[in-house]
Structures are given as structure tokens and as C-alpha cells.
Amino acid sequence: MPILVVDDDEDLAHLLALRLQLVGGYEVCLAHSASAAFERLGIQGTEAAANIDLILMDVELPGINGIEACRRLKSHPLGQDIPVIMITGHDDQGSLEAAFEAGAVDYVTKPFDNASLMARVRSALRLKKEIGVRKQREQELLDLTYRLEAANEQLRQLTSLDDLTGIANRRQFEVTIHQEFQRAMRNKTVLSLIMIDIDNFKVYNDIYGHQTGDSCLRRVAAALDSVLKRPNDLLARYGGEEFAVILPETGSKGASNIAESLRQAVEILKIPHSYASQNNLRVTVSLGVATLIPQRGDEPTKLISIADQALYQSKHAGRNQVSV
Ligand code: GH3
Ligand code: MG
Ligand code: MG
Ligand code: MG
Numbered sequence: 624m625p626i627l628v629v630d631d632d633e634d635l636a637h638l639l640a641l642r643l644q645l646v647g648g649y650e651v652c653l654a655h656s657a658s659a660a661f662e663r664l665g666i667q668g669t670e671a672a673a674n675i676d677l678i679l680m681d682v683e684l685p686g687i688n689g690i691e692a693c694r695r696l697k698s699h700p701l702g703q704d705i706p707v708i709m710i711t712g713h714d715d716q717g718s719l720e721a722a723f724e725a726g727a728v729d730y731v732t733k734p735f736d737n738a739s740l741m742a743r744v745r746s747a748l749r750l751k752k753e754i755g756v757r758k759q760r761e762q763e764l765l766d767l768t769y770r771l772e773a774a775n776e777q778l779r780q781l782t783s784l785d786d787l788t789g790i791a792n793r794r795q796f797e798v799t800i801h802q803e804f805q806r807a808m809r810n811k812t813v814l815s816l817i818m819i820d821i822d823n824f825k826v827y828n829d830i831y832g833h834q835t836g837d838s839c840l841r842r843v844a845a846a847l848d849s850v851l852k853r854p855n856d857l858l859a860r861y862g863g864e865e866f867a868v869i870l871p872e873t874g875s876k877g878a879s880n881i882a883e884s885l886r887q888a889v890e891i892l893k894i895p896h897s898y899a900s901q902n903n904l905r906v907t908v909s910l911g912v913a914t915l916i917p918q919r920g921d922e923p924t925k926l927i928s929i930a931d932q933a934l935y936q937s938k939h940a941g942r943n944q945v946s947v
């Protein structure tokens with residue numbers, strides 16, 4: 624890829640180009656102002672972007688000077704990876720500091736000494752190559768990270784865990800409720816379900832923000848989980864701020880007791896939830912309990928809808944309570 628020489632002194636620019644071509648064997652293109660260089664690079668104007676490996680930039684240019692041009696290049700995606708060597712006269716050594724600050728990698732002083740010019744060009748081109756390799760590695764690493772995340776997500780789906788809370792997800796709930804329903808029907812045993820819904824959670828999100836809302840969901844899930852001791856009980860995240868507990872071989876009395884323990888476990892977390900100028904309010908849950916011995920022809924939806932109705936009663940009666 625060519626080297627771009629930017630110099631308003633056309634004779635000098637041609638001379639420099641000739642040296643780079645003859646001594647170094649490089650391909651060279653010329654621009655006589657910063658604007659012309661920007662067009663050449665596709666940063667400004669309508670010309671398609673040219674691939675440039677290195678820029679030799681005069682400090683003194685009409686219009687936008689070389690230092691400002693370098694600064695703009697370095698802040699543009701098409702220009703930031705192209706090394707810039709500043710061309711300085713003996714009288715503008717003072718601008719070197721500004722040139723490096725603007726992102727130049729090196730400088731050459733007029734009149735040019737062939738050996739030093741070529742050495743600096745070679746070294747800058749090496750730098751460009753290294754940047755390219757590093758960028759490619761970074762990109763590969765990023766791709767790998769994305770692939771890992773996707774694989775992780777697949778794994779989570781396979782294990783049927785909810786992303787946010789780590790408890791069983793809705794899919795696992797559906798699988799388990801069907802299995803337990805069939806089992807209870809076969810064995811003619813009793814099966815209970817508790818539906819749990821966080822009270823006034825929309826307001827909670829509105830007041831404390833979605834992040835705090837998420838962390839509240841995690842804490843509530845952990846508290847609910849800590850109540851359940853039997854290996855066949857399943858706590859799942861049923862939906863947004865709704866949870867469900869499947870209790871095999873558990874009658875109405877037992878399920879109500881567990882529901883009350885679940886209610887208390889959330890209440891004693893004492894997560895502040897103050898709104899409508901009421902102080903000292905806490906995050907609470909409402910619960911609905913359903914119990915039945917499944918009969919031939921019954922579906923799990925029957926159990927779910929009974930629990931939903933009970934939950935609705937708890938909400939209607941003032942929340943933070945259990946209904947059967
Ligand atoms: P109620 O006491 O009647 O249940 O009132 P509510 O506000 O809890 O009920 P509603 O169904 O109106 O609102 C539920 C809210 O839960 C709305 C939604 O913003 C929030 N929510 C659902 N899923 C998530 C989640 O994953 N993260 C967070 N932060 N909020 C969630
Ligand atoms: Mg000049
Ligand atoms: Mg809800
Ligand atoms: Mg609701």
C-alpha cells in the first residue's frame with residue numbers, strides 16, 4: 624500500500640516521492656494540502672477511501688496545518704491506525720512537542736538525509752504492521768468472547784436455570800409440573816402449587832430503577848429458596864416478578880404453612896420500598912395456594928389457575944398475605 628506525502632511545496636514533495644520510490648521501492652501518492660489528504664483517505668469528500676500505510680506530513684501547510692491535520696486523522700476511524708511522520712523545517716523544531724501530542728510517531732527534518740529518512744519510514748511501517756496484528760488479535764478475542772457467551776446461554780437453556788436469579792426457569796417449571804402432575808395422577812397422591820407475586824413491583828422499579836429491581840429479584844429468589852428443604856420441591860421463576868413452588872405429596876395444610884414461611888422469609892429481608900410518601904414500607908409478596916389430587920382428564924393448567932385465583936384474592940385483600 625502506498626505512502627502518502629502531504630506537502631504544499633510541490634517540488635519538494637516530488638523529490639521526496641522520487642527518493643521513496645527509487646531508494647526504498649515504495650509506492651507513493653501526493654497531496655498538497657490537508658483537505659486533499661483527507662479526501663484521499665476518504666475522511667472528507669466523496670472519493671473512496673484509499674488504503675494508505677504511512678503518511679509523511681508537512682508541519683506548515685496552508686489552511687489546516689500539519690499538526691491539526693494529524694490530530695483530526697488520529698480521531699477518525701479511517702485515520703487512527705495510520706502512522707504519521709511529521710516533516711519539519713529547521714525553523715519549526717518548536718512544533719515537535721505539539722506534533723507528538725497530536726499523535727505523530729516520528730519526524731524528519733528538511734533537507735532529508737536518505738539513510739535516516741528510510742530508517743524512519745521502515746520503522747513506522749513496522750509499527751503499522753504491529754498495530755494491525757494487535758487489532759486483529761483483539762478482534763479475535765472479542766469474537767471468542769461473543770461465542771463463549773452464546774455457548775453459555777445455550778448451556779443455561781439446557782440446564783433450565785433462570786439467568787437473573789439462578790433458580791429454575793419457566794421451561795423447567797413446565798417440565799416439572801407435567802411430570803409431577805402425571806406422577807400424582809398415577810399414584811393418586813396430592814399435589815400443591817404456590818404462586819408468588821411481588822407486591823407493587825412496578826412502583827419499586829419506577830422509584831429505585833431497574834438495576835435495583837433486578838437485585839431485589841435476586842434477593843427475593845434466594846430468600847424463597849432458603850425456605851424449601853425437600854429435594855423434590857421446585858422453586859421457579861414463573862415470569863417477571865412472579866415465582867412458583869411445586870410441592871409434590873403435600874396437602875393443603877402443609878402447603879399453606881410453607882407459603883406462610885415464604886411470605887415471612889421475604890418480609891424479614893426488610894428491603895426498603897417507600898412510596899407515596901409512606902415511610903418504612905418493605906418489599907413483600909402475595910401468595911396463592913392450590914392443592915388437588917389430579918383426576919384423569921385434568922391438566923396442570925387447572926392447578927395453575929386455582930393458585931392464580933388464590934393469589935388474586937391475596938392481592939385484593941391487601942397484599943403481603945397467603946390465600947388458599
Ligand atoms: P401487584 O402488587 O398488583 O403485583 O403490582 P405490580 O406492580 O407488582 O404488578 P405489575 O404486574 O403491574 O408490574 C410488575 C412489574 O415487574 C413490572 C415490571 O417492570 C417488573 N418486572 C418484571 N420483570 C422484571 C425484571 O426482570 N427486572 C425488573 N427489575 N423488573 C421486572
Ligand atoms: Mg509547507
Ligand atoms: Mg405480576
Ligand atoms: Mg401484577
Ligand code: MG
Nearest residue numbers: 820821822823
Ligand atoms: Mg407484582
